[in-house]
Each structure stands twice: as C-alpha cells, then as structure tokens.
Amino acid sequence: MRDLIKALLGKLVVLMCFPGMLVLAASGTEEFLVANSEPGASGGKLVVAERSEPKTLNPVTALDGPSRDVIRRMTADLIRINRNTQRTEAALAKSWTVSPDKRTYTLKLRRGIRFSDGHTFDASDVVFSFQVYLDEKVHSVQRDLLMIDGKPLIVTKLDPYTVRFDLPKAYAAAERLFDSIAMLPRHLLEIPYKEGKLASAWGLDVAADQIAGLGPFRLKEYVAGQRMVLERNPYYWKIDSKRTRLPYLQQIVYIFVPSEDAQVLRFEVGETDILNRMSAENFSVLEKDQQVRGFKLFDLGPGLEYNFLLFNLNDDTAGRLPEIAGHEVWFRDQKFRQAVSTAIDRNAIVKLVYQGRAVSLASQVTPGNKLWRNDALPKPQYSLANARALLRTAGFRWRPDGTLIDAAGQPVSFSILVSASNAQRKQMATLIQADLKQLGITVQVVPMEFRAQLDRILQTHDYDAAIMALGSGDADPTAEMNVWLSTGSTHLWHLGQKQPATNWEAEIDRLMQAQESETDSQKRKREYDQVQEIVATQLPIICLVSPNILVGAKARLTNFEPAILDHYTLWNADELYWRP
C-alpha cells in the first residue's frame, strides 16, 4: 500500500513538474529564431510534384535538382539568403562579427538547438561539416564554393557555440557562401566519414532514424518511383510571434510526375497544392480557371536566367577545324556581332516563345536581380537598317540576290547549335534564323542532344554558334566569376586563355577581381555595372531574353511568398499553413 502511494506520489510530482519543464524548455534553453511572418494554424499536408525523384539524400554528394530540393527542406545553414529580399539573414548563427580587414568572421550559434532526432547541435558539428565539405577525397561540389583563390577557408571552434572562419583574402560575398552549406550531424556521419564511406551514406534506402538534419522537415518514407514523404521536425528551431513552434505543416508529400503537362493537369484538378514553375503556354491555359478551381497563379517577373547567342571565338580551331576557323574571322569582328545583335527581334521572341512573359536583355543581369541590375544600360535596339550599316562599315557587301558576302567574297553562312530537349531555345533559334535571313545570312539550326552540345562547346570547340542559358545560381556577381574571368572554366566563348585575348577581356578581369574583394558596396556596384556595360557593347555573348518565373498555389495556402530565386515556392516551407 505504501509503495503504491509512493509510486503514485512520484508520478504526481513528475506530472506537476512536466509543465514546468516545458516552460523551461520553451523559454530558457533553446534560442529560437522568431519568424516575422503571419502566425498561422498547425496541421495539414502539402502535396508537391517533382519532375523526377531525388537520387540521394546526402547533402555532400547531391548533384541534381530534385535531390537538392528535398534535402533543403531537411537541412539548415548557418546564414541563409532570404529569397524575397535576396539578402543574407541569420539562421543557425544568431549573430556574427567581422574583423576590420574583412577576413575573419566569428559566428555565434544558437544555443539549445537539436537535430531532428533529438541530438544536440553545437560548434563541433559545424567544424565537422566544413571538414567534410573541404576534404579533397570526398569530391563535394560545395568544396569549390569554399575555395577562394585556390585556398580553403579555415574553420576553428572557439567554444561550443562560437566558430571562427578565416578567409584567405577579403571576400565581398562571404556571408552568402553559407547559404548552401548544410550542417551535418557529427553523431551520425563521423564514423562513415572516417571509414571513407561518406559518399555512399544517406542514399535513398536510408532508414528514417539514420538520417537527421536541422531543417523544418525530416524523412518519413520513400516509395521507389512513386513518392517521398517528409514529416514535421518536432525539434525545429524557429517559432512564430505567438511562440508556436514552426513548421505548421505536418507533412510534405513529393510525388514524381515526369511530364510537365501531367503536372499542370494534376494541379488544375487539385491533386497537387503547388505548381513550381510552369511554361508560359500552360500559364495561359490555367489562367482562365483560377477562380473556379480555387488556385492562384503568380507571374513573378523575370528570374535570373539569361538566354544568349554565343559565337565561337576560340583560337585553337585554327589547324583542326578549318571551316569553323574561317567563320570565326567574321565572329571576331565586334561590328559583326553588333549587327547580328541589332538584327534580332527580341520582342518577337518575348511574344512568340513566351507569350509576352519574358523580358528582353541588353546584358547578362536581368531585371529580376534587383541588387545588381545596371539600370543605366540602354534597352536593346531592333533595327535592320543599323545592322546593314554596321556590316557595311565592317567590309561586308551584298550580292544582287541578297546574300551577304564578306570582303573576300565568301557568302556568310553558319550553324547555330541548340539543345534538342529545350523547346524554347529551339524556337528562339528558328526566329533568329528568319531574322538573319533578312540580312542575307543563311543560318542552319542544328538541334543536338544536350550533352553532345556541351561537349562541343566546352571540350572540342567544334561549333559555330550556339544558344544557351546560364544564371540559375545566386544573384551575386561572384557566382559567375568563372564565366567572366578570362581564365574561367566557363568563359564559354574563348576557353583556355592563359592571357586575356583582348583588351576588354583584360578590363573585365580587372573589374571582376576588384569586386570580389571590394568592401565598399557602392564601389562594388559600380565595378559590376561597368562589367555589364562592356558586355553590352563588346557582345562576347549576345543576350536575348529572360523568362518570367511562373508559379501557382492553392488559394487557401497562406504565407505563400514565391520568389525568383531557387527554390521558388518552398524556400519558406516552414512558414506555410492552410487557412482554415
């Protein structure tokens, strides 16, 4: 009897302390981030369609889009880029200080944070994560992000909640580096790492209790080829202004729908809740049904992507590919490039290819890049008369039948290589083909399988011209260093330069390197503005258009804040909720 009373008493004590412990937990030990979005109601699930299934859940080795999409819902970074403002803000790091020489960043981590399996998070996880990413033998693609001028960051743990990062030189975009570096759980991955098996960890067959992260969701279930289900992370470190722990959604269900048209149909009928990027044609079809079917469509304006016409300016084609080398004589003439640029009817591209949902471009920075766009650049002109004048001053003439011939009497004719699987770029090529016919230039459109096209452009340089697109990385200019630096690996028009081949490329080199370490943000903007001016006049690439980002979501989904940076719709998945 006394034992019974003792036992009951004991339970009573525990029961009374329980709320106390909760209060303690909520107020004292965990340092939450308070989200400033509208507070909402918990519950419900979100069904999202992905074009293909993720290939791995390993943040260190994931290469493809769907994998990274899913991984980002399950992981968190020290500092993140707010997709709306395009600026950095605190995440796992609650604050940080920068040394006067801008080479040292000291980050203070939030205390009391736990991984999705309940294990605590502290600076040793941070040090471990960076060690893994920077390890040469692991071959993580994030490693290249953390190398500045060929030297890695140095990461030091100062105390369990403070980490210091030493950069090899002052780096303007340093804070932005942290955005795609997910923090890894040392308690789960240290052993595979030491055994050299990290790359094969966290594949699709991983058990739900063997994977953990700091993101708003964690893995619940995966059915091959059909769906992946994420459930709410009960230890997530963000709360709303009413002190409710985020996320509101209980589950995110990813279903795999390979065909875009099928995705549109399923969204239309309500089987999926979000449509993450659709083509302009599908947008028009869905537009009519908006009210009836209970969803809303958003045209967010141009994203970061820029489509361009690229001429082959490589000099290693001389002996190997005589016909192409012959064509390059025309391409190297700036006036020729300017003539081609001004003969292209960009408005027709915007109207016919994107049904008006795109913007024509003068240089590589789109209007969607609010922080870096050079607004002083004049809009591209469409004038056949100007084009002809330019060609005339460059020494070209016309035969009686209208064919354009160069100073040596050769008719001007070349091919444009285009990816066979991208319908929009094929259409652009067809329009440009007709435009250049007006100048007497015969253009052959050659659709080619994407990787074969890349091989020609990046490796063999066996092409005349091509239509490509870049720019889905970050808004910051440093993301594209390798495109604009003459020694860069994606300096597409002229690869493998040891010295800048032209004066203006040398000038771009100087400006890009200056802006990389420039600490004065006004000066930095001016430097990159100048780069854009040079690109717009010298035309190493002829920028064409940037398509608008088009998304859709059910009307009842609240706090939906689509942005033009990836991930367009789910970047704030932790704040989404269903209005009751």
Add this chain to the structure above:
Amino acid sequence: MRFLLHRAAQGAFVLIAISIVGFLLLHIAPGEFFSEIRLNPQIAPATVDALRVQYGLDRSLPAQYGLWLRSALRGDFGFSFAYNRPVSSLLWPRVRNTLLLNTVALTAAWLFALVLGAWAAAHPKGWADRLSAVLTSTMLVVPDLMFALALLMVAVRTRRFPAGGMLGLEAAEHSLWSQAQDFSEHLFLPVLTIVLGVFPILYRHVRSSLAEALASPFVQAARGYGLGRNQILFRQAFPAAANPLISLFGLSFGLLLSASLLVEVVFSWPGLGPMLLESILARDVYVIVGVVLLSAVLVIIGNLFADVLLYWNDPRIRAEWQ
C-alpha cells in the same frame, strides 16, 4: 532437352553481344553524365575530373567494360552515376510495376485483336470490317504521347479516373478490396493507351492471315463437306493462320518491358519508363545497359517460346527439324 540447352547457350551469347554493342553505341556519342555539371560556373573542373576518376570514366573502354562485366557477374550490373547505387537495386522495384501494366495491356490487345480480327475475316466487307479498317488507320496516325495526354485530359475533366500514379496516396490504409479497386482505376487509362498503340498491328495481321486461310482450298473443301462455320474457323482456319500470329506473339512477349515507356512517363506510372528516360537523357549508361539486357532476356524467351509453338502447331516443320 538438347534443343533447350542449345538455345540457352545461344541466348547467353546474344546477351553478351548485346551488352558489348550497346556499350559501344552508348560511348560513341560525345558527352557523358558529368558534362552537365561542367557548365556550372560554381564547380571547378578539377572536381568534375575527380568525380570521373571515382566512377572509372577516365579508363579505356575495354577496361570499363571489364569492370562492368565483373560487376554484372556479382549481380550488381554496374553502378548508376545519378543514384550512386548498384543498378540492380534500382531495377527490381520498378520491373514489377512495368510488367503488371504491360501484361494486362498486351493480353487485352491480343484478345480484342483475335476476336475482332476473326469476326472481320469471317465477314469480309461487312460493317465491322470496314469500320475496323478506318479505326486502325486512325490509330496508326495518332502519336502515342498525344493520345496519352488526351486521355489524361479526359480523366481530369470528368474526374472519373485518377490523373496518374499507380495507387492513391492513402491507399495503404484501406481494405484489400478497395486497394484492388483503386489499383484498377489507376490501371485503366494507361492500359487503354498501350492497347490503342498495339491493337492495330495485331488486328491487321489476324485479319489478314485468317482471311487468307478462310479463302484457301481446303477450307472451301471443308465448307463443301458441310462443316459448320465455327468449326471451320477454329479447327481449320486458325491453325493454318497461326504461323505469323505465333511469331507476332513471340515478339509481343519481348515488348513486355518496353511497350509502356512513354505511357508511364505521361501517367507517372512508377515503372522502368521514367527512370529509363531520365537515364537516357542524363547518359547514365549502366542503367540503360541494365534495362536493355532485361528487355533482351524477354525478347529471347519470347522468340524461343514462339519457335516451340511454331513447331508444335505445324507438323511439317517438326518433321524437317527432326
């Protein structure tokens, strides 16, 4: 028995030949799996090169083939670059779903073709014959993808059928009977699409060979003897007409994995189709070789089956073979 052993040996030879030729074909085209990430300005070429070495892509072709062969004998059948896993682990879950879909579809197509073809052959120039001629001409003109999309639109607009997938999201929580119902609802439209692609071919051959058999002298003689129409059809005409149909049947068997590729993509059916399409576009070569070999096994078995049936059906062939 000796016959079967002979054919098994030949089959193994064919499989090896297919793996070699397929391997060669896949490597002739310039470009490879890692070409795409070379375009990313934020990834250094050194990292890409290191990844290539990790997957053995820097080795010579014969060396790569040798590695693959060893892996095949171990049961892995190579490594997928995209999934970072052995190919065989990727194939098995999806093969079942594709086989289910195609078996139902091809069986349905054959049944319809046999019944309608026999009817048309027995009543030439009748309304069924003429209608089928127009219908099959129409079916041959319609691109598969367009038809699948049109059916999907119908599903969505009428809400009678699900808009894709194999099972509903909450299926597992319900009874076995409602799961079966759910499954057949999801199965209907993809099966219909495949049938519409395959039916015209089967129908035309059935009709053509049956009509030929029904017009032949011995059938006319049988009619002369007063044998009933059905008896003539089944006992006399069918066996005579069966020859090309048996060959076609063997070929159909070989289609059990490949007939549904496009349909699976449009209807998000979780079979081999979407994975194969992605692998083709991404140059994930070992996955492609794995699927090709699986298909090849079915082709070989189908032809073997057809040969056995040919010999069984036509005593004259049997005589010569002996």
Add this chain to the structure above:
Amino acid sequence: MRVSRAIVLPLMFLLFLHLIVLVAGFVTPYNAATQFREDPFAPPSRVHFFDVNGRFHLRPFVYDWTSGVEFAKYVEDRNRAFPIRFFVTGNAYSVAGLFRWNLHLFGVDEPAHLFLLGSDGYGRDQFSRFLFGGQISLFAGLLAAFLSLSLGLLLGAAAGYHGGALDAALMRTTEIFAALPWLYLLLALRAVLPLGFDPAPTFLLIIAVIGIVGWSRPARLVRGIVLSAKEHNYVLAARGFGATELYLLRRHVLPQTRGVVLTQATILIPQYILAEVTLSFLGLGVAEPMASWGNMLSALQQYSILTSYWWMIVPGFLLVPIFLSYYILARSFESRVESSSY
C-alpha cells in the same frame, strides 16, 4: 489486269495526293518557312460569300485577323474584305528541283493572309506546311518501309529456307537488333556528323538507318511462313521433279509471304512517318524551317496546344484517308493473290 471497283477510289485519291504534294509550291499560297509574326496561332481563315450588308459575292473573300494585347486571341477586321484571287504571283519556289517559278493557284493581297488550316506558333501557314511536309514525309516513309521490308524478306526467307546454322545465326541477330536502343545509334550518328551537313541528306540518312535497323520484325514473320511453306507437298513434289531451289523459292514459297509483307507495309509506312515525332524530341528530325508531317504532329504533344488551338489537329486527320487508302490497296493485292496462288 482486272481492276476491281473497290480500289479505284483509293488509287485515284493517292495519285491526286502525290500529284499535289509534288507541285506543292504551286498549290499553296505560301512556302513552309515564311513567318507572319503578327499572326501566331491564327485560326483558319473564314471564307465568306456574303458581306456585312448581306450581299452575295461570287468570288469568296476573307477578312484580316487582328488581335489585341492578349496572346493569340483574334477577331475579324470587318472593315476591309480581301477577295481570294486565283493564279497570283507570290513566293518563288522550285518545281521538282529543276526550275523556279512564282505562280500560285490562289492567294489574297497583303496584309491579309489566307490560312486555310490556320497558322502555327510562328505564324506559318499550316496548309502550305502540310503539303510541303508531304514531300519529305511520304518519300521518307516509303523509303524506310521499303528498306525494312526488302531486308526482312531477304534475310527472313534465307533463314527459313536454309534452316540450321544460318537460321540460328540470323534469328539471333534479329534478337540483337530488337533489343538494342537504336535511339543511341542515331544520337551518336547525328553528333558525329559535321555541322555543315545539309539538312535534307541528314534526314534521309537518319530515315535510312531506321529503315535498315527495322528489318527484324518482318524477317521473323517471313521466316516463320517460309519454314512452313517450304514443306508443302507441292514444293516437295516440284523438287522431286527436278526444280531448282531458286525456282521453288520464287514460284511457290515467296508468294506465301505476300500477305504478311503487305500487312507489314501498311503498318510500317505510317509508323515510319510518325517516327519523326520521336526523332525530333532528340534533335534528329527534319531541320527548321522545313516542314514534315512528323514535326507538325509533334506539336500536338503539348497540353496547351491540344486545348487551345484545335486546328493544329487537322493535319493528323488528313493523314487518316491516306493510310486508309494504302491499306485498302494492300488488301486488294492480297485478295487477288489468295485466289491464284495454288
């Protein structure tokens, strides 16, 4: 030769079709490439006989399509009527590659356009593209089918007739051909061809390759028939009488394959014409701005086009009578033979 009444209609239709396709330049108001960028996805021009006041005109006329801000929404501009004129001068075209001419059967004055079947996404006339497309597609389809059938007949007959090792070798080869992903061969072929290669020969090369590669199904079917046919009593008897193998093949065995070969022909021709739908997905189709039936139909594989622009489906429907005619002709050949083969 007895010509049964049943085949007169399809035969005439096919002859007519091939004729107008041959002189497509004359019959169509525009060529396949001209883009009227103000009129993307314009519906078929409405041909009127009665004007706004209700008066009847013997010469039919059309109104110009005008559109507002919204993409591809058109209304007729009733202010000005454009009569359809016959024997007008227009784009130059070449007749059978021999000489150039610019007379067209009918047309309307600028700025109106006569879109009998509407226009596509670039504002190109679908009717013109359909007829020009026939030039390529009909030829390509027939060529590829011919290659497949000849190879299939030759090799299948050889396999069935000789049996033994030759049969085994050939049939195993069909299995290899049936199983391999030929899409890859074609991809490799295109990627390896020089960029400057003319688009027309490139396409023909690709069609030829498809045709050659497609021999395995006809071969298996033929081989099955031959295996059985060569054992017929009259063949054995004829051999006993001293007939040569070649004679036996030609006179008794091969005619038995006619049914199968003809049926395969009626199936392969449309399949090869439509193969281009898949080919253009991988960049192996006909090059822009040339038209072909395959690339016109491939536009239909998009949801937005199926729902919004119904006239794009019409070229597909126009193909049905063509293939139906081929089928009826083939069947009449079969039935003629059936009664005379013994």
